[in-house]
Amino acid sequence: MPAYVVGQLEVHDWDEYQAYLNGFMPSFERHGGKLLATSMQDTKALEGSWASSRTVLLEFPSAEDAEAWYTDPEYVELMKIRHRTAETNLVLVEGLNDQRGK
Numbered sequence: 001m002p003a004y005v006v007g008q009l010e011v012h013d014w015d016e017y018q019a020y021l022n023g024f025m026p027s028f029e030r031h032g033g034k035l036l037a038t039s040m041q042d043t044k045a046l047e048g049s050w051a052s053s054r055t056v057l058l059e060f061p062s063a064e065d066a067e068a069w070y071t072d073p074e075y076v077e078l079m080k081i082r083h084r085t086a087e088t089n090l091v092l093v094e095g096l097n098d099q100r101g102k
Contacts, residue, residue, distance in 0.1 A: 002095035003063040004036075005070075008043075008052035010087040017085040023078050031069035032061040051089055063094050 011017050028035075037057040043050050060066040069075060070090075082088060 001062065001097050003060045003066045004093045004095060005056075005058040005060070005066055006091050006093060007056040007058070008050065008089040009054040009056065010052040011054065011085060012087070013085040016081065020078050020081040020085065023074075023081075027072050027075040027078065028058070028069060031072065032065045033069055034059040052087065059095075063092060066092055 035056070036059050037055070039055045042053045043055040058066075060069065
């Protein structure tokens with residue numbers, strides 16, 4: 001069943017953050033990741049509050065694939081750049097089984 005990573009980002013050094021973005025896709029795609037949504041403008045909260053101005057929604061074939069991406073040594077190195085250049089929150093959410101309601 002699919003799994004999703006939802007990220008909230010507050011980038012404070014866009015120049016250095018670009019190095020993170022430049023290396024992101026190869027490790028992400030290697031683990032079956034699909035970029036579903038990303039906001040280059042401020043995220044609009046429809047209700048309540050949202051922790052950061054930017055949001056990203058990633059899809060993986062499974063929670064195991066998402067966790068393999070997150071712990072991939074290549075991505076771990078990239079994460080160091082992200083940690084230096086942005087404040088982030090990431091959550092892993094498992095998707096619904098295609099057999100809903102059956």
